[in-house]
Amino acid sequence: MTKIFAAALLLASFLLALPVIESGTSGSSQLFQAIGTADGGAGGE
Numbered sequence: 001m002t003k004i005f006a007a008a009l010l011l012a013s014f015l016l017a018l019p020v021i022e023s024g025t026s027g028s029s030q031l032f033q034a035i036g037t038a039d040g041g042a043g044g045e
């Protein structure tokens with residue numbers, strides 16, 4: 001049960017950090033754009 005909670009917490013923090021990472025780097029913007037689109041169209045053109 002603890003492992004599941006830890007995994008969910010890690011995933012949530014990763015998703016929260018994505019926009020910050022995306023705004024800081026322009027080289028990997030396509031990768032984060034793909035992740036954002038898969039996540040729900042968060043970072044689109």
